[in-house]
Amino acid sequence: xxxxxxxxxxxxxxxxxxxxxxxxxxxxxxxxxxxxxxxxxxxxxxxxxxxxxxxxxxxxxxxxxxxxxxxxxxxxxxxxxxxxxxxxxxxxxxxxxxxxxxxxxxxxxxxxxxxxxxxxxxxxxxxxxxxxxxxxxxxxxxxxxxxxxxxxxxxxxxxxxxxxxxxxxxxxxxxxxxxxxxxx
Amino acid sequence: xxxxxxxxxxxxxxxxxxxxxxxxxxxxxxxxxxxxxxxxxxxxxxxxxxxxxxxxxxxxxxxxxxxxxxxxxxxxxxxxxxxxxxxxxxxxxxxxxxxxxxxxxxxxxxxxxxxxxxxxxxxxxxxxxxxxxxxxxxxxxxxxxxxxxxxxxxxxxxxxxxxxxxxxxxxxxxxxxxxxxxxxxxxxxxxxxxxxxxxxxxxxxxxxxxxxxxxxxxxxxxxxxxxxxxxxxxxxxxxxxxxxxxxxxxxxxxxxxxxxxxxxxxxxxxxxxxxxxxxxxxxxxxxxxxxxxxxxxxxxxxxxxxxxxxxxxxxxxxxxxxxxxxxxxxxxxxxxxxxxxxxxxxxxxxxxxxxxxxxxxxxxxxxxxxxxxxxxxxxxxxxxxxxxxxxxxxxxxxxxxxxxxxxxxxxxxxxxxxxxxxxxxxxxxxxxx
Numbered sequence: 018x019x020x021x022x023x024x025x026x027x028x029x030x031x032x033x034x035x036x037x038x039x040x041x042x043x044x045x046x047x048x049x050x051x052x053x054x055x056x057x058x059x060x061x062x063x064x065x066x067x068x069x070x071x072x073x074x075x076x077x078x079x080x081x082x083x084x085x086x087x088x089x090x091x092x093x094x095x096x097x098x099x100x101x102x103x104x105x106x107x108x109x110x111x112x113x114x115x116x117x118x119x120x121x122x123x124x125x126x127x128x129x130x131x132x133x134x135x136x137x138x139x140x141x142x143x144x145x146x147x148x149x150x151x152x153x154x155x156x157x158x159x160x161x162x163x164x165x166x167x168x169x170x171x172x173x174x175x176x177x178x179x180x181x182x183x184x185x186x187x188x189x190x191x192x193x194x195x196x197x198x199x200x201x
Numbered sequence: 202x203x204x205x206x207x208x209x210x211x212x213x214x215x216x217x218x219x220x221x222x223x224x225x226x227x228x229x230x231x232x233x234x235x236x237x238x239x240x241x242x243x244x245x246x247x248x249x250x251x252x253x254x255x256x257x258x259x260x261x262x263x264x265x266x267x268x269x270x271x272x273x274x275x276x277x278x279x280x281x282x283x284x285x286x287x288x289x290x291x292x293x294x295x296x297x298x299x300x301x302x303x304x305x306x307x308x309x310x311x312x313x314x315x316x317x318x319x320x321x322x323x324x325x326x327x328x329x330x331x332x333x334x335x336x337x338x339x340x341x342x343x344x345x346x347x348x349x350x351x352x353x354x355x356x357x358x359x360x361x362x363x364x365x366x367x368x369x370x371x372x373x374x375x376x377x378x379x380x381x382x383x384x385x386x387x388x389x390x391x392x393x394x395x396x397x398x399x400x401x402x403x404x405x406x407x408x409x410x411x412x413x414x415x416x417x418x419x420x421x422x423x424x425x426x427x428x429x430x431x432x433x434x435x436x437x438x439x440x441x442x443x444x445x446x447x448x449x450x451x452x453x454x455x456x457x458x459x460x461x462x463x464x465x466x467x468x469x470x471x472x473x474x475x476x477x478x479x480x481x482x483x484x485x486x487x488x489x490x491x492x493x494x495x496x497x498x499x500x501x502x503x504x505x506x507x508x509x510x511x512x513x514x515x516x517x518x519x520x521x522x523x524x525x526x527x528x529x530x531x532x533x534x535x536x537x538x539x540x541x542x543x544x545x546x547x548x549x550x551x552x553x554x555x556x557x558x559x560x561x562x563x564x565x566x567x568x569x570x571x572x573x574x575x576x577x578x579x580x581x582x583x584x585x586x587x588x589x590x591x592x593x594x595x596x597x598x599x600x601x602x603x604x605x606x607x608x609x610x611x612x613x614x615x616x617x618x619x620x621x622x623x624x625x626x627x628x629x630x631x632x633x634x
Contacts, residue, residue, distance in 0.1 A: 032486055036595070040596050040600070048240075116339035193349070
């Protein structure tokens with residue numbers, strides 16, 4: 018199965034919301050690629066400059082409750098449009114997490130202590146990468162010769178969504194249209 | 202083992218269990234608006250699947266930017282409008298008939314006890330006030346829901362919040378939900394369904410229950426939910442009268458969705474609201490909550506009364522009562538946005554619109570626009586808004602703006618003072634800036 022990630026950027030914040038990931042003023046776009054320049058434009062993080070800090074970035078590592086707030090899937094699309102297909106965090110808001118898997122992208126939840134340890138060991142260093150191998154269930158975070166391998170477990174449904182390429186692909190094969198006559 | 206409301210709804214809608222912890226549910230209704238639905242429409246069309254599972258169960262509205270403000274928003278409306286026509290979706294609400302989705306759709310009787318409903322909007326959780334499971338979803342979930350009439354969820358985990366005591370005058374459902382979010386935090390209910398219970402909820406009318414459920418997503422909840430009772434029946438009666446011999450029979454039938462006495466909750470919290478005072482947020486997260494008196498005197502540039510949280514008739518009545526015969530502070534731009542045409546018309550008949558206009562408010566057409574800085578009330582860098590909406594995120598109402606969330610009473614009083622202030626309805630500490 019697939020790998021996700023690459024050059025990684027640490028975002029030292031809890032509760033990064035989807036308004037910060039893609040502000041509502043850009044929700045007038047109907048095509049995903051159009052969101053590309055605006056990713057994390059409103060992120061409240063000291064010294065963070067999205068254009069500089071996200072150049073070449075392929076993975077994000079953040080703290081608790083990533084993606085809270087609005088249901089806008091534009092947040093996941095803006096990440097993907099910038100080549101970011103992996104977000105590692107100490108927790109995700111439900112809708113954002115589901116949007117990621119529904120798009121065939123990986124939202125990887127790790128215990129807060131693990132995230133803490135990654136921040137301590139790697140954050141702020143140049144050339145950090147984070148690559149998740151879904152088949153082996155291993156996240157490898159590297160900086161030069163320094164590597165930390167972290168095992169992770171995905172549920173069978175999340176795996177199936179990643180394998181299918183998303184929920185639309187998965188559901189289209191599996192379900193008939195449910196036209197209901199009666200209310201429950 | 203007994204079941205919670207959500208577990209009963211899940212049982213009644215189960216289509217598939219693709220994994221131990223995953224339930225695919227059939228949907229009674231699917232709602233859409235012009236921001237998150239057009240990308241689903243375009244994606245389905247690209248895949249050669251420009252179809253809908255059941256046009257009678259799909260409801261759509263243009264509400265975020267309306268009337269269109271530019272070419273892009275005009276296109277969003279057109280994509281939704283053309284699609285609704287193409288598929289014979291009769292319940293499509295366009296300019297003149299449109300309003301804020303989570304106020305308009307319940308007003309139209311589209312949400313019933315025991316329903317499972319999704320919409321591409323996080324505040325769909327509002328509709329749980331009717332004893333329904335109504336989570337917000339993203340666009341891909343919405344696309345599948347439109348095409349197949351199903352959606353996938355994790356096994357429901359319910360959290361019971363029992364509200365005891367009685368609200369003091371001048372303290373409202375908005376203050377209660379701000380207290381709840383403040384207490385459990387912005388991820389205090391993540392992956393959980395918040396079931397509200399207790400005498401305070403029973404005493405609340407449906408509008409207050411909607412306000413309560415509306416901000417459960419601000420604590421991360423999948424949705425809020427209240428047990429359907431006589432008030433639910435009264436609200437829905439014009440739509441359900443053909444289905445039941447009388448109101449008592451409807452109330453009895455809806456009791457099947459009540460939680461069993463031995464239902465299991467992942468967490469149970471009791472809150473006595475008797476000592477609660479009006480609350481207000483500070484900072485950029487909705488769980489940053491303080492008593493209004495502690496923020497009193499904070500200068501404001503704009504007041505917004507509206508949104509799916511507090512744009513209903515009862516909200517306008519409270520706010521109009523406070524500003525009636527008075528003039529808002531000259532430094533304050535006041536914006537009132539009745540959430541639907543029906544509410545607007547009722548507010549006109551009751552003289553509330555006149556009250557707002559005389560006080561110096563701008564009264565806009567029904568729209569979501571100001572709440573998320575999309576139209577009709579965007580803040581400039583450094584400006585501050587006292588708002589009855591639901592999110593105070595950085596940039597929410599405009600880049601560099603600050604939003605303080607509060608009840609309509611507090612917002613109206615703040616408009617008069619030109620700074621955050623407690624309303625005269627609250628007999629507690631009243632500070633002047």
